[in-house]
Amino acid sequence: MPEQSASSTRRDSLHGLWSSRFAFILAVTGSAVGLGNIWRFPYVAGANGGGAFVAVYLLCVFAIGLPIMMAEVLIGRRGRRNPVATMTLLGEEEAGHPSWGLVGLLGVVTGFLILSFYSVIAGWTGAYIIKSAIGEFVGAEPATIAGSFAALTGSVLNSGFWHTVFMAVTMFVVARGVERGLEQAVRFMVPALVVILLILLGYAMNTGAFQQGFAFLFKPDFAALTGNGVLAAMGQAFFSLSIGMAAVMAYGAYLPQQTSIIGTSVAVVCADTAIAILAGLVIFPIVFANGLDPNAGPGLIFETLPLAFGQLPGGAIFGALFFLLLAFAALTSGISLMEPAVAWIMENHGLGRAQATTLVGTIIWVLGFTTVLSFNRLSDFRFWNGTIFDNIGFLTSNIMLPVGGLLITVFAGWVMCQNSSADELDETAGTLYRLWRFLARYVAPVAVLLIFLNATGLLAPVFDALMPQG
């Protein structure tokens, strides 16, 4: 068989291209940076004891997350279609198995589930811009602030209203499309986000508890970390980097051919991780300076930060800016959670972008009410990990994203022929390419499997046998 030239399988994008490498970096960074960094990272780190969780999280980000992100981008650009079509096409091309398309479908379903709860939390953020700006928290007592949070989350109407607003805005941006909508949105939001976070960092450094917050994040106590804590750290790495559900793959489909995937991915992963750590460095000093509990759960930033903001000069402005920052960050993430499904429906069912967005958005909006209700009418309806909200969070972050990521890295590392991945990464004989391939083939898959196995408790006897008694 004559050797097929690598470039003959290069395809054109169906939905236009990013205008530059910088626009793609902005878009993927906008997807990665969101509630995951600022709402979820601190509360999950707080619930798992801080330092040791953060150390495992960082390890997962660079050893598992980075190679999987590169795998997603390279697969996305190779296929140049929505994730379902791309995985079907490449599955057929590389292995004669179109059923790899199911990986894309898993991603679409995961995106629906994540956005359903994500939109509700993002909606609370919207409510808190206004609560802060009108001075509701200025000088307020802890009981008042807890009451305000409980009133918002306890009301189906209030919480549902803000969830509706967030979904509507997200749908509006997605409906406008990759050129006009996504790129314009992230071009403005991501830099604004970083600037406001840096202002808040300066603020946190003057709380008097900066060292304590720093130590909480970086002083590991590995004895306190459970198998489920390690699983949660891996889940948080996937969630924060937006990987494992083909969102990055969908964006990779619009990446110009000459852009370096390795350099771009490294930049995005470093930026996302820096922003999560930055958020931790902002939040924990404020928490400790006010004698608050780092282990407050999903309400951590909503119940503790307004108290801190309310006690400090200029707190109304800083509070409003902070929640504005969160809402922007959530919007650019919400967009990427919808894009795979929208692109799939457009290409498969012949709907226009606006119609596809309306269909997908409406389903997610309805689904979101299971989360709205988890904090009021259904708060006592508990099974497995807790409320419906708790279970959707655990199922998506800790199971579906890692399973999706595992399949994606196995596909890129083992199923795709080396010519194809080398052609996309464009580092054919380079050390960097070989390093990526080693991480994608061995390190990432084995680590994900070990962490799954560890969380079931099945590895405990092995560790006991390996460890010296004492």
Ligand code: TRP
């Ligand atoms: N990474 C985003 C955050 O940290 C959330 C997000 C956006 C996401 N797109 C995703 C998570 C795709 C997983 C998969 O807030």
